[in-house]
Amino acid sequence: MKEVDYSAHLLLRPLAEELPGPSKVSVVKAMRDGRRMRHRRWWAGGSAVVAAVTAASVGGVLAAQPPRPKLPPDPPLPTACAVDRLPLGNHRSAAMPAGDASGTWLAAGSDWGRETRNSLLIWRDGVLVTDVLSPGLSFYVAGVNGSGTVVGTSKVEPYVYQDGTFRRLLGGGGEANAINDDGVIAGLLGTTDQERRPVRWASAGARPEPLTVPKGVSPLMVSISGVTDDGSVIGSVGTFGYIWSSDGSGRYVKAPPRRDGVPAEAPQPGASPPITTVFHSVVVRNGWIYGTRGSLDVESLRYHIETGTWQELAGEWKGPQIGDPYSLGDEDPRVFVGRAVLDLPVPAGGHPGRDRYYVSTVSDDATVMAGKLEGAVDDTTTPAQPIIWRCRQ
Amino acid sequence: MSDESDAGYLEYVHGRMPALRRIAFLLSGDSDQADDLVQETITKLYAKWPRISRVEHVDNYVHTMLVRAFLDEKRRGWWRVSLRGAPPEPPPRPGGTTEERTVLRAALRRVPARQQAVLVLRFLCDQSVADVARILDCSEGTVKSQTSHGLTALRRILGDRVGGAL
Known part of the structure; x- marks a missing residue:
């Protein structure tokens, strides 16, 4: 051991003798909350710029093909926003609302977190227009498109709600994860770990088209983030982003090397993934894949599918803003619009500093945002409330 | 999640709980805070278990999640309140x-x-x-x-x- 190590060990050794008190950790609670987190697949496909930029000082094009690619413009930053709780009818709570790109439609399952046959709630322009009993237990909404068509899952059964009717998607058990404005749906089929596989439905009544998973990859390591306007399915395979094109081909999306000098590494079969190029796709908007890189001090990035352009978006973890389904929320509602941070107001009657917010959807023009207010992590009595922000530029 | 997968999670968590609590305690210096960090970590671990359980070096991922939870807490200002007054002292x-x-x-x-x-x-x-x-x-x-x-x-x-x- 080097001298510096030895002296440091000696210096800190008194702390090593301390022991924590009796455990208050609850594995049962962890499994219950973790199960809910697994169901927070509340970002759907569509088009809009949402989430994840950070201070302009760190945002920059990482890899651009000459000539400089023409990128879609970001929406202007709103100057003022008002917040309201979305009406719940006779229900006590609701899950994270999904929204369409225009900001017209929002949808969520009622009675968040309860093992019950709940209801599908649909809001149009913030007004509750549909409150219909779901076809099964614990229905949760994964996406809604510009026609007000909703996809979601009840337990292990994928459904679409269209023209006032629930229809079970073909192919057996699984989950519906996203829908685009043309009605193309993406999800996962299979009710056991071994059967699980990604699929695409060309329409609500279509037979599922299997999406190929690279050889040697466990189907358990596949997730779906969205469907683009052209029907490409965006997701993650293992620890990398993945694109299934509309022609059926697939390719990895690996983040470029970080600029701190840490080199990219080639993945080795059976080895831990190279952390430096890890890229989890989280949401698909306006031709961009928004996601995160790294597993600590996670950075948010976006990848422009058409031009292959990378942009660094966040200098620090912004899970609730970028739609991280494993986030535990943020005490301050914030969202990133274009390249600027937008602080959002909190509703009256809350508990500042304890309540946790998620911003789950932003309209294309950044005038409508929606999300969820939850009590503190240890608060099991405050029902989850869906909220809407209306903003003006 | 299948019962088999749940069993794997339970086996892992129960086996690693003492080590995770110790690391969390050494990081935070506070028993309650340590348990909060472990609770958050194993919650996220369960959410990700179908993906994480199949990779090698699961411990590396879990330790990363735990340390990240600690750093996130520091960033969120868990200590801000304490530092305005007196930091909570650990019991003897x-x-x-x-x-x-x-x-x-x-x-x-x-x-x-x-x-x-x-x-x-x-x-x-x-x-x-x-x-x-x-x-x-x-x-x-x-x-x-x-x-x-x-x-x-x-x-x-x-x-x-x-x-x-x-």
């Missing part, structure tokens, strides 16, 4: 002198969070530089420099107490 425990630990713990809290994590992982959890680099998702050179900066900061904060009370 057997072994060593209480004064030594109290002074050292208070000093360590004032070291920047990332450096604090490096010091704890290297010198209290006996992790190698390479392992700490993987856990913190940075280069080994960064771990070494953070170690150096952290030790310098700690010694500066402790001042005359180095070699004295400590």
Whole structure:
């Protein structure tokens, strides 16, 4: 051991003798909350710029093909926003609302977190227009498109709600994860770990088209983030982003090397993934894949599918803003619009500093945002409330 | 999630619980805070278990999640409230002198969070530089420099107490 190590060990050794008190950790609670987190697949496909930029000082094009690619413009930053709780009818709570790109439609399952046959709630322009009993237990909404068509899952059964009717998607058990404005749906089929596989439905009544998973990859390591306007399915395979094109081909999306000098590494079969190029796709908007890189001090990035352009978006973890389904929320509602941070107001009657917010959807023009207010992590009595922000530029 | 997968999760968590609580306690210096960090970590672990359980070196991922939870808490300002008043003092425990630990713990809290994590992982959890680099998702050179900066900061904060009370 080097001298510096030895002296440091000696210096800190008194702390090593301390022991924590009796455990208050609850594995049962962890499994219950973790199960809910697994169901927070509340970002759907569509088009809009949402989430994840950070201070302009760190945002920059990482890899651009000459000539400089023409990128879609970001929406202007709103100057003022008002917040309201979305009406719940006779229900006590609701899950994270999904929204369409225009900001017209929002949808969520009622009675968040309860093992019950709940209801599908649909809001149009913030007004509750549909409150219909779901076809099964614990229905949760994964996406809604510009026609007000909703996809979601009840337990292990994928459904679409269209023209006032629930229809079970073909192919057996699984989950519906996203829908685009043309009605193309993406999800996962299979009710056991071994059967699980990604699929695409060309329409609500279509037979599922299997999406190929690279050889040697466990189907358990596949997730779906969205469907683009052209029907490409965006997701993650293992620890990398993945694109299934509309022609059926697939390719990895690996983040470029970080600029701190840490080199990219080639993945080795059976080895831990190279952390430096890890890229989890989280949401698909306006031709961009928004996601995160790294597993600590996670950075948010976006990848422009058409031009292959990378942009660094966040200098620090912004899970609730970028739609991280494993986030535990943020005490301050914030969202990133274009390249600027937008602080959002909190509703009256809350508990500042304890309540946790998620911003789950932003309209294309950044005038409508929606999300969820939850009590503190240890608060099991405050029902989850869906909220809407209306903003003006 | 299948019963088989749940069983794997339970086996893993129960097997690692003492180690996770110890790391969390060494990072936070507070038993309740440590349990909060472990609770958050194993919750996220369950959510990700179908994906994580199939990779090698699950411990690396879990340690990363735990340290990230600690750093997130520091960023969110869990300590902000405490530092405005007096930081919560750990209750006296057997072994060593209480004064030594109290002074050292208070000093360590004032070291920047990332450096604090490096010091704890290297010198209290006996992790190698390479392992700490993987856990913190940075280069080994960064771990070494953070170690150096952290030790310098700690010694500066402790001042005359180095070699004295400590």
